[in-house]
Structures are given as structure tokens and as C-alpha cells.
Amino acid sequence: ILAVLEPRSNTMRLGIFADALGQALAPADAVYFYQPPNQDWRPPDHDDLxxxxxxxxxxxxxxxxxxxxxxxxxxxxxSNGGFENIHQRLLDRLQECFTA
Incomplete structure (x- = not known):
């Protein structure tokens, strides 16, 4: 499982769920965290994650x-938003990678 996270909601941007986020992401094999330019908060690194x-x-x-x-x-x-059209961009790029 490759998890991609965009903290778009106000509660996510404020880090309200920071403690619970680690447990929620633990089953993933890797986490790709998008940090928008106007956001200073990022999830903490944990050795067991x-x-x-x-x-x-x-x-x-x-x-x-x-x-x-x-x-x-x-x-x-x-994400709870458009995430800069990441879904289509990723599908297009994966198709390029796997059909080349």
C-alpha cells in the first residue's frame, strides 16, 4: 500500500489529528505527504511507521x-479536494511507465 496524503481540511492543516495519523498510516508500506507552500505542519516521523x-x-x-x-x-x-488533478496525472504517468 502506497498512501498519498494531502492535508486539505482545516483540522488536518492545524495538525489536530497528528497523534492519530501515525496509527492510521501504519499499515502502509510508504507514505507520500504533500505539504502545500502555505502550511508549516507535517506529520511527525516515527520509527515504527x-x-x-x-x-x-x-x-x-x-x-x-x-x-x-x-x-x-x-x-x-x-484528500478532500481536487489535489491538483493528481488522480489523472498519476494514471497517465503510470500508464507511460508500465507500457514503455
């Missing part, structure tokens, strides 16, 4: 995720 990769550019996140993903992986995108 999967690798946490930070990005402030959606294009870079898509590129890294598409080159890291392998056949059979499940990609979970969590």
Missing part, C-alpha cells in the same frame, strides 16, 4: 510515486 516522503510539488510527488510503484501495488490517495 513506514517511510514518510515529503513533497511540496505535486508533479514531483507523481513522478516519484510512479517510478516507485510496482505491479500489484495499491495506491491510496487521501
Amino acid at each position: 513506514p517511510p514518510l516522503l515529503h513533497f511540496n510539488d505535486v508533479g514531483q510527488l507523481v513522478e516519484q510515486l510512479s517510478t516507485s510503484a510496482q505491479s500489484g501495488d495499491h495506491i491510496l490517495i487521501m
